[in-house]
Amino acid sequence: MIDPFLYHLPRYLKDLMKREYDAKCRQLARWRVGSRSERLRPYLKQEAVLHQLIALGIYYRYVIAPLTSAGDFVRRLVLHDLGLQVAGQRIGSDLHDQLQAGRLQFYSLARTFGLEEEFFAISDLQQMVMNLVRLEERRHDGPI
Amino acid sequence: MARSKSPFLDNALLRQEIDHYLARFRSTFAQEIEKTSAFFEIACYNDLVRYYENMGFEPRPQNTAPRTRQFIYALSPNAKPANCSYFLLERKYRSTIVAFEIRHNLRVRSAHDDGVFISPDFTVIKPGMLESIRSKEYYNGKVDYDFVRAERLQTFADAKHYAPSPELILNFVGIVNELFPDLMTGALHSAVPKHLGPSLFISGSGNLHHQRIRASLARRYGINVFLGLFSNRTQAYSTRNQRNLVKIGTR
Numbered sequence: 001m002i003d004p005f006l007y008h009l010p011r012y013l014k015d016l017m018k019r020e021y022d023a024k025c026r027q028l029a030r031w032r033v034g035s036r037s038e039r040l041r042p043y044l045k046q047e048a049v050l051h052q053l054i055a056l057g058i059y060y061r062y063v064i065a066p067l068t069s070a071g072d073f074v075r076r077l078v079l080h081d082l083g084l085q086v087a088g089q090r091i092g093s094d095l096h097d098q099l100q101a102g103r104l105q106f107y108s109l110a111r112t113f114g115l116e117e118e119f120f121a122i123s124d125l126q127q128m129v130m131n132l133v134r135l136e137e138r139r140h141d142g143p144i
Numbered sequence: 145m146a147r148s149k150s151p152f153l154d155n156a157l158l159r160q161e162i163d164h165y166l167a168r169f170r171s172t173f174a175q176e177i178e179k180t181s182a183f184f185e186i187a188c189y190n191d192l193v194r195y196y197e198n199m200g201f202e203p204r205p206q207n208t209a210p211r212t213r214q215f216i217y218a219l220s221p222n223a224k225p226a227n228c229s230y231f232l233l234e235r236k237y238r239s240t241i242v243a244f245e246i247r248h249n250l251r252v253r254s255a256h257d258d259g260v261f262i263s264p265d266f267t268v269i270k271p272g273m274l275e276s277i278r279s280k281e282y283y284n285g286k287v288d289y290d291f292v293r294a295e296r297l298q299t300f301a302d303a304k305h306y307a308p309s310p311e312l313i314l315n316f317v318g319i320v321n322e323l324f325p326d327l328m329t330g331a332l333h334s335a336v337p338k339h340l341g342p343s344l345f346i347s348g349s350g351n352l353h354h355q356r357i358r359a360s361l362a363r364r365y366g367i368n369v370f371l372g373l374f375s376n377r378t379q380a381y382s383t384r385n386q387r388n389l390v391k392i393g394t395r
Contacts, residue, residue, distance in 0.1 A: 004163070005170075009177060043152070049158075069183050069187035070184075070186040070190070084186075085214040087218065099172065099173075101169075102172060102173060105165060112161065113151045123307065123349055124349070132151070139147065
């Protein structure tokens with residue numbers, strides 16, 4: 001499930017992301033086998049969906065969030081009619097706009113499914129699944 | 145109000161949306177991926193500027209490239225401060241103007257040993273505190289060796305784009321000991337304006353154990369450890385979080 005996210009990324013990052021993904025999938029499998037919770041069982045059973053969200057969260061934390069984190073600083077400089085040069089390389093406003101477009105589109109995708117940025121920023125698997133379960137339960141109770 | 149989709153019930157749609165997203169943005173992100181650590185560091189620099197901005201200081205970029213209109217951000221401590229941009233912070237207190245500079249990757253001389261230098265990612269100093277020496281020990285005596293004395297630091301911070309670990313957090317105490325030995329003995333300055341205590345910005349979110357270490361270091365040494373900055377960007381400067389921050393007075 002993580003493979004589509006890894007295309008074109010450098011090897012070291014691919015390895016890091018893959019390792020985290022595999023570890024979380026193993027953790028999830030152990031949890032599913034060991035869990036006696038009636039509440040969690042229907043969700044833990046749907047491994048493919050959880051794997052998808054784990055992969056999306058890893059992509060957010062390793063790629064989207066860090067690459068777009070300097071956006072506020074670039075905007076601050078724009079107010080002073082300045083550009084940003086990092087280690088001798090200019091970060092043009094077009095590049096900045098492209099990265100921010102990627103970030104906004106990601107939020108839009110997440111919100112379609114009732115998820116916020118914070119959901120993907122959490123790396124703890126149990127916390128992530130519990131947030132998801134609570135969200136699904138609220139969805140049954142009323143509109144989200 | 146329309147219901148949002150469910151990742152479980154509308155999984156085909158989620159898969160489709162992810163495919164579209166990756167097709168559109170994957171290449172752009174991949175091309176710039178080597179800049180992630182640098183961008184994270186810059187984001188933390190911006191957090192520090194915002195902290196002072198929220199305290200009423202006016203930040204102004206200084207030493208920018210005049211012809212190209214660029215703010216020069218250096219990632220190496222070898223960059224000469226004269227060639228790097230920084231933010232000057234000014235605030236009027238009654239009749240006097242108080243000013244500080246937020247520099248990045250500036251070399252700081254240890255408070256314990258004149259031959260030891262460390263370059264935290266960000267340093268806050270008063271204007272005019274930079275010194276330089278020319279010695280055969282450094283660059284063969286061909287170039288000035290620029291630094292600021294630890295005693296002249298107001299505060300400093302480091303950014304780590306990693307998942308936190310107890311070792312990573314605790315190692316920061318070593319730098320605090322080199323640059324702010326006063327904090328090791330609990331001798332805090334109290335003059336206003338107040339600065340953030342030496343701070344460690346970590347991108348990864350921590351678990352309960354990391355949070356315990358954070359609380360312990362804050363209590364013992366006046367150190368701030370910011371965890372999970374991607375989920376909570378505003379920790380260092382939000383008004384709501386100010387009471388949870390350790391602050392130290394101006395020297």
